[in-house]
Each structure stands twice: as structure tokens, then as C-alpha cells.
Amino acid sequence: MASVFQKASTFLGGSDGDGSRKQDEEGESLTTVLETDDDRSSLTILISDITELMRRRLEDTFDPKQTGSQDDHLSALVNDNGESEDLDKLSDEERERKIQKVLEKQKAELARREKEVGEEEMIALKASALEFFDSWRDAVVLRVGEVVNSRKTAEKHSKQADPELATPQPESGLEGVETDEREDTITEALVKIYPPVETALRKMSKEKRILILHSVLLLLLSLEHYNAYSRVLLLYLTTSLGLSAAVLSEDEKKVARGLLSAAEKMSADEETKKRAEENRTARKWKMGVAGVAGAALIGITGGLAAPLLASGVGTVLGGIGLGATATAGYLGALAGSGVLVGGLFGAYGAKMTSKAMEQYTRDVEDFAFVPIERPGETEIEARRLRIAIGISGWLDDKDEVVKPWRCIGPGQESFALRFELEALINLGNALTTLVTSAAWSYAKSEIIKRTVFAALSAGLWPLSLLKASHIIDNPWSIANQRAQKAGEVLADALINKAQGERPVTLVGYSLGAKVIYVCLQQLAQRKAFGLVENAVMLGAPTSSSSADWRRVRSVVAGRVVNAYSANDYILAFLYRSSSIQFGVAGLHPVLDVQGVENVDVGDLVKGHTLYRHATAPILKRIGFEDIDLREIGREEHQLAEQEKKEEEQRRTAESGAKQEGTDISVGEGEVRRMEQEVEQKNTSD
Known part of the structure; x- marks a missing residue:
């Protein structure tokens, strides 16, 4: 079995003993895209670096010294106090005292966080999270290594992973991004959350980089799931290759449609099922005579790829530029099993x-x-992925x-x-009745004189609101x-x-x-x-x-x-x-x-x-x-209209209360009207 897998790996993008290459006659594959050993190493190194970066960020979740954005701390300070204090206006003694107080608070906060992450429950959660991640990462690195290099090389790259974040050039940005405001915002968020990792692959043509992204997507699907970590890996890969999220999203749509279309045909075709069974029982015979291409498909998919290929998965997904044979090979068993496709999509989405x-x-x-x-x-x-x-x-x-x-x-x-x-x-x-009432209008005006946090902590709520x-x-x-x-x-x-x-x-x-x-x-x-x-x-x-x-x-x-x-x-x-x-x-x-x-x-x-x-x-x-x-x-x-509508309703309520001589600071009449309004709404609903 191992020798068959090695032949399959050679055919689909790996190397044999003397370094010779065999090209997929049915179209592009990673063999034709990654032409040199350096290219192939660059991809496995990039995958290893990205997964190492993902692991470090998971560890940071449980690191008491990682406190998040300083802007968030400043924002919370301003909101809690109502204003920020300018230290430059204080005397040297006062400033020193303030700074010392802040340092003492930070020390106490660090001690609190250390105690928090040191609790047994949190330690167990961290261990479980890292165990799951490591299991997923090992499967991904080995799967990519099987196709691109070898298991041994992939494991070596994984252990030596040392990600270096790239510095995106502001004048070039990411390729494939539209110029409208929405895409600019998405790109900015994408690069910030999933910063590109340095790789020589970014120098390749855009068409080749898209094929690499497409191939890795298929390899991840061959694990018979598309979990959240796999998706995040692809986002890192997308930015690292200088592509946009739109490129990945469009590829995902095509792959989903191709898998489901092919699986639907196979499920409806009894002859296809019969051929699948014949392939399964005659597997050894086929492995002996099928040649390199046949060995690749049988070795990777267990003899089930040919029927689904006949249903069109290779043709449908090959439309992006990857050869049909390589497509089925990268998908592995998923390419030959309607049951696995159904499981991926939750019984076809139903x-x-x-x-x-x-x-x-x-x-x-x-x-x-x-x-x-x-x-x-x-x-x-x-359906989507x-x-x-x-x-x-x-x-x-x-x-x-x-x-x-x-x-x-x-x-x-x-x-x-x-x-x-x-x-x-x-x-x-x-809620609607409350926020459009005169009582709430008065209450809000009173609360806003302080801060919302002062109202929360001191219970500074107007009597009219408490009555309602x-x-x-x-x-x-x-x-x-x-x-x-x-x-x-x-x-x-x-x-x-x-x-x-x-x-x-x-x-x-x-x-x-x-x-x-x-x-x-x-x-x-x-x-x-x-x-x-x-x-x-x-x-x-x-x-x-x-x-x-x-x-x-x-x-x-x-x-x-x-x-x-x-x-x-x-x-x-x-x-x-x-x-x-x-x-x-x-x-x-x-x-x-x-x-x-x-x-x-x-x-x-x-x-x-x-x-x-x-x-x-x-x-x-x-x-x-x-x-x-x-x-x-x-x-x-609609947001602007709703805000305007609520304000008009509050003014109407205030006007009505004043005309009736009702003191809205107490709001007895207003409260009665609110009760009746809510009751009528609930009855009609």
C-alpha cells in the first residue's frame, strides 16, 4: 500500500527517487505549478508556518500577559470615568502618584489573570484545545506532504516552522480585490486578522497562485471534513499568496456545486453504483495493471474515484484549471463516495x-x-461549504x-x-413602547447628565422609569x-x-x-x-x-x-x-x-x-x-428612518403628557398608557 501511495504522490506532485517528474496529461496539477524542489518546499513550509502561527494565537488566548488592544483599555477608562485625565497638567508629585497607582493596579490585574488561567478547569480547556488543534495540524501537514513532497519532508518542515509575517506593499495590496469601499474594508480586516506569511510563492503568476489555493482546498476536503481551522488556514494562505477573500469564496462555491452535482448523478445512477462495487472487489487486479494514473486514483481513493469521475466531478472542478485526474486524486475518498459528500453537507443540506x-x-x-x-x-x-x-x-x-x-x-x-x-x-x-414613551425620554435626559456606568453602579434611575x-x-x-x-x-x-x-x-x-x-x-x-x-x-x-x-x-x-x-x-x-x-x-x-x-x-x-x-x-x-x-x-x-420614527413618537408622547398636565418626571399617566399599549399589542399578535 505504501508503494502505491508513493507512486500516487509522485504522479500528483511529489518526486520519485531520481527527481524525475510525470505530468498529468489531463491538465494542470501541483506538479506543473510547483516546478522545482524549492517551489514544493515553499508550499509545505508555508503550510507549516501558518499552522504554527495559528497555534501560537490559540496559546495566546490562555496567556495572562496577553491583554488585548490598548485602545480597548483606554476606551473602557473613558467610558467608566466620563473623561480621560491629562497627566501633563498635573504636578510632578501628582503625576508620579497617579502612575504608581496605575502600576499597582496593573500588577494586581496580572495576578488576577494568572490565577484565572491557572485554575484546573482552564488548564484542562487549554490542553484539550491544543490537543485537538495538533491532531488537525498533523493530518493537514502530512496530507499536503504526501502530495507535494514526502511524509518525512513534511514532518521536518512542521517541526522547524518559524513563521515570518510579510509586510504587504500598500501600493499593490492584494490581487483580485475590487476597488469599491466594501472590498477595501474587507481587505483591510482580512490582512489585519490573517496577516500574510512571508513566502516565495507570492512571486508566481496569479493563475498559478489561484491553482495552489484551489489544490490545498481540495486536499483539506480529502480529510472528509471542512472544519473551522481548515477554513482559517485557507484565509491565511489567501493573504500570503496575495489573493482576495473573493477568490477563495468563489472557489468554495464552485467546489460545493461540483461535489453535489457529481454526487447527485452518482446517487441516481445505479450503473455507477454497480461499477463502484466492481472497482472495490477488483482492487488488487486494477492496482497491478492500471499504470501510474490508475494507481494514483486507487491508492488515494480506495478504488472509488473512477465512478464519480464518470459523473463529472473532475470535469466540473477541473474548470478552474486543475486537471480532472489530479482533482479526483486530491479529493481522495470524497471524490468517490456520495455518502461522504452527503456527510460533508449534512445529508446534502437537508x-x-x-x-x-x-x-x-x-x-x-x-x-x-x-x-x-x-x-x-x-x-x-x-449549497455552500x-x-x-x-x-x-x-x-x-x-x-x-x-x-x-x-x-x-x-x-x-x-x-x-x-x-x-x-x-x-x-x-x-x-421595548418599542418603552423607548417611545415620554417617561423614557425624561429618564434618558437625566441619565445622560452622568454616564451609563454611573447609573448602573449607583442605581441612578428616575422614579418614572422605575414605576414603568x-x-x-x-x-x-x-x-x-x-x-x-x-x-x-x-x-x-x-x-x-x-x-x-x-x-x-x-x-x-x-x-x-x-x-x-x-x-x-x-x-x-x-x-x-x-x-x-x-x-x-x-x-x-x-x-x-x-x-x-x-x-x-x-x-x-x-x-x-x-x-x-x-x-x-x-x-x-x-x-x-x-x-x-x-x-x-x-x-x-x-x-x-x-x-x-x-x-x-x-x-x-x-x-x-x-x-x-x-x-x-x-x-x-x-x-x-x-x-x-x-x-x-x-x-x-431603514436605520435612519427608525431612529427618526422613535424620536417623533417620543416627542408626541411628551406633548400629550404636557397637554394633560401630567408631570413626566413622575409619569403616572404615561405609565398607564404604556401598560395599555403593550397589552393591546400582545393581544393583536
Whole structure:
């Protein structure tokens, strides 16, 4: 078997004993792209360097000396104190005293973090995360080495990995990037989060670099999964090769369509199944007479590639420039098994929307993944190698389950998570009534005189608002508890591979962000790694405890984004009865955890209810990789309209209260009107 694999490796891009090369007669392969030993070594070294960089960043999550961005610390200081202090205006003695106080605080904070990461649970989490990563990395390095060089060479490069980050030339940027503003933002975020690693391969022609990226994607799929770490590796490879995320995304779409089209034909073709069985039983005979090409396919795919090749996988995927034989060889067993393809896509994408999901309704009412459809796409065309799940935190109506997430672009197969409709609609009704009331208008004017944090810590809430609190507190409490349970159920669904073997991106606002937070905590507790690529939480009503966010960071392979607004007085009010010892993630940055991106969206989100209309503008700001250009302008317009509408409603309420002679600082009449309005809305819904 080893000799067959060596022949296959030679044919598909490796070298034989005397260094001679055999070219794939059916088109390009890594043999023709990587023409010299130096070229082949450059690719294996690059893969080793990238995975080493990924491992170091995972270790940084548990390093108490890694405290994240200094800008985040300054932002938190300004938000907490209301203003920053200019040390230059102090006397030498006062300045020295202030500096000494800061140093003592930093020393105490370091001791706290060291104790935090030294706890038994955190040590175990770190060990499990690194064990999973190392197992994945070994499989990747060896798989690439089998095709490009040899196992021995690949292992050597892996052990000697010492990544050197490249300095992108500002005048050239990344090739393949459009010139519009959105692409510039995405490229900037891409290079910042996944900085290019120095490699000689970047000097190759663009066509060759695209073929290298395409080939590595197929090799990763041959591991019979496409987990979150594999996807992050490809993003690093993309920037290192000077390509754009759009190139990778388009390639992923073509590969998904090719695999599913070929698998569909094979499943429908009984003759194909018969030939697959014949190949399996006659494997030894074929290995003796098939020659180099046949040996390569049989050695790598177990004799199953030929049937699926006949169904067209090589032809479909070879359209990007890679030869059909090389394509099937790189895909390995996946090229010859409709069952494996089905497993990759979660039974061809149906698992997330099938009756299998009904088992979860025992714990959470109406738990379901709702597909976000794109007009004109067939069922196969809608499939992707990646999944995105958007989660709304409160609802105006049932359509709000899906509407905020239509901004997610076509690079991912998109779903909206629907859960506890009644509870979220009741919360939405209460929120809308509260923020458009005269009582809230007065309360906000009083709170803004101080800071939101002063109001939180000292309980400086106007009497009118406290009298109206029962209108919002009960629906918030109920929905908050349901979100907790929904997060646990979502984690269970992901662990059970409802999404197949594909990476998941989670995006949510308000209690939708709480669902994501709880889900990730559950994944950490259950040591479930490689499932989630990105997690984007907007206005999260959760603790900002560094210990909790360290757990979150450990189970997300790509980006963890905390979008917050210090202007979110509604969230502060809703959180007032909870423990604020560790802060609130939706109100200020999460500190002291390396790898958490904190984004201040206070200029976009003047209040908690505006998050629903701010999803696209926020995703645009953070450089979210997949966003629908058409939806950005529409949502920006709706955000402005909603802000204007709420302000007009507040003014109308104030005017009505004054005409009736009601003192809105007490707001008795206003509270009664609010109660009646909420009751009417809930009845109509």
C-alpha cells in the first residue's frame, strides 16, 4: 500500500527517487505549478508556518500577559470615568502618584489573570484545545506532504516552522480585490486578522497562485471534513499568496456545486453504483495493471474515484484549471463516495431543515433553522461549504426572524435561528413602547447628565422609569431565560453536526447575541472544537468577564467580535438588577483576552432597539467577509428612518403628557398608557 501511495504522490506532485517528474496529461496539477524542489518546499513550509502561527494565537488566548488592544483599555477608562485625565497638567508629585497607582493596579490585574488561567478547569480547556488543534495540524501537514513532497519532508518542515509575517506593499495590496469601499474594508480586516506569511510563492503568476489555493482546498476536503481551522488556514494562505477573500469564496462555491452535482448523478445512477462495487472487489487486479494514473486514483481513493469521475466531478472542478485526474486524486475518498459528500453537507443540506430538528423543541419551543433563500438559485446552487446562522434578539413580527440577516452575502449558506416566537414578540412590543414613551425620554435626559456606568453602579434611575419597569422586566426576564436554553440547544445541534462537516459563523444581536454566548460556553464545556469559524455579537446582554470570554475565544477558530455601545441606556436599564461586577459586554470592551475584537458602534446605535436595523452597517464596519451590497444601503436608510420614527413618537408622547398636565418626571399617566399599549399589542399578535 505504501508503494502505491508513493507512486500516487509522485504522479500528483511529489518526486520519485531520481527527481524525475510525470505530468498529468489531463491538465494542470501541483506538479506543473510547483516546478522545482524549492517551489514544493515553499508550499509545505508555508503550510507549516501558518499552522504554527495559528497555534501560537490559540496559546495566546490562555496567556495572562496577553491583554488585548490598548485602545480597548483606554476606551473602557473613558467610558467608566466620563473623561480621560491629562497627566501633563498635573504636578510632578501628582503625576508620579497617579502612575504608581496605575502600576499597582496593573500588577494586581496580572495576578488576577494568572490565577484565572491557572485554575484546573482552564488548564484542562487549554490542553484539550491544543490537543485537538495538533491532531488537525498533523493530518493537514502530512496530507499536503504526501502530495507535494514526502511524509518525512513534511514532518521536518512542521517541526522547524518559524513563521515570518510579510509586510504587504500598500501600493499593490492584494490581487483580485475590487476597488469599491466594501472590498477595501474587507481587505483591510482580512490582512489585519490573517496577516500574510512571508513566502516565495507570492512571486508566481496569479493563475498559478489561484491553482495552489484551489489544490490545498481540495486536499483539506480529502480529510472528509471542512472544519473551522481548515477554513482559517485557507484565509491565511489567501493573504500570503496575495489573493482576495473573493477568490477563495468563489472557489468554495464552485467546489460545493461540483461535489453535489457529481454526487447527485452518482446517487441516481445505479450503473455507477454497480461499477463502484466492481472497482472495490477488483482492487488488487486494477492496482497491478492500471499504470501510474490508475494507481494514483486507487491508492488515494480506495478504488472509488473512477465512478464519480464518470459523473463529472473532475470535469466540473477541473474548470478552474486543475486537471480532472489530479482533482479526483486530491479529493481522495470524497471524490468517490456520495455518502461522504452527503456527510460533508449534512445529508446534502437537508439536515438543518428536516424533522430531525423537531427533537430540540422538547427543550425550546419552536426551535428551527429557517433558510434565507436567494431568488433564482436551485437547491444545489444554494449549497455552500460554509454556514452562517443569524439570530434575532427581539421581534416586531414573525418576519423579523429572517429580515435582519438578508444582508449576509452569497459566500455562505445562510439560515436564521427561530426560537420562542411569542416570548421575543412580547419583548419587542414592550421595548418599542418603552423607548417611545415620554417617561423614557425624561429618564434618558437625566441619565445622560452622568454616564451609563454611573447609573448602573449607583442605581441612578428616575422614579418614572422605575414605576414603568414592570412593563419591560417580565418579558425581558422570560426571553432572557429562553435565550439561555436556546444557546444550550444550539450547541447540542452543532455538536451533533446538523450543519454537516462545515464551519459555522454565528451572528446575533441583543438576546440573539446571548444565545451565541451561551452556545460557545457550552462548546467549551464539552470540549467541542473546530465547529465555529466566526462569532459576531452585537449589543450582547452578557458578562464581559475575561474568564468567560477566554472560553468563548478557545472554541472559535476565526474572529470573535464584540460590538458595543456606551449609549445603550436600555441595555443598562435591563441589566440593572443583574450582577455588574464583571461589566456588560454590550456596553463596553471585553478586556484582557487576546483575540477578541471590540468595536464601538455607539455612533450607529443610539439605543438598543436600533440594533435590528444596524446589522448590515455594523457588519460592513467590521469588514465582515460575506455581506450583500444591495442590503447595506437599504438597511442604512431603514436605520435612519427608525431612529427618526422613535424620536417623533417620543416627542408626541411628551406633548400629550404636557397637554394633560401630567408631570413626566413622575409619569403616572404615561405609565398607564404604556401598560395599555403593550397589552393591546400582545393581544393583536
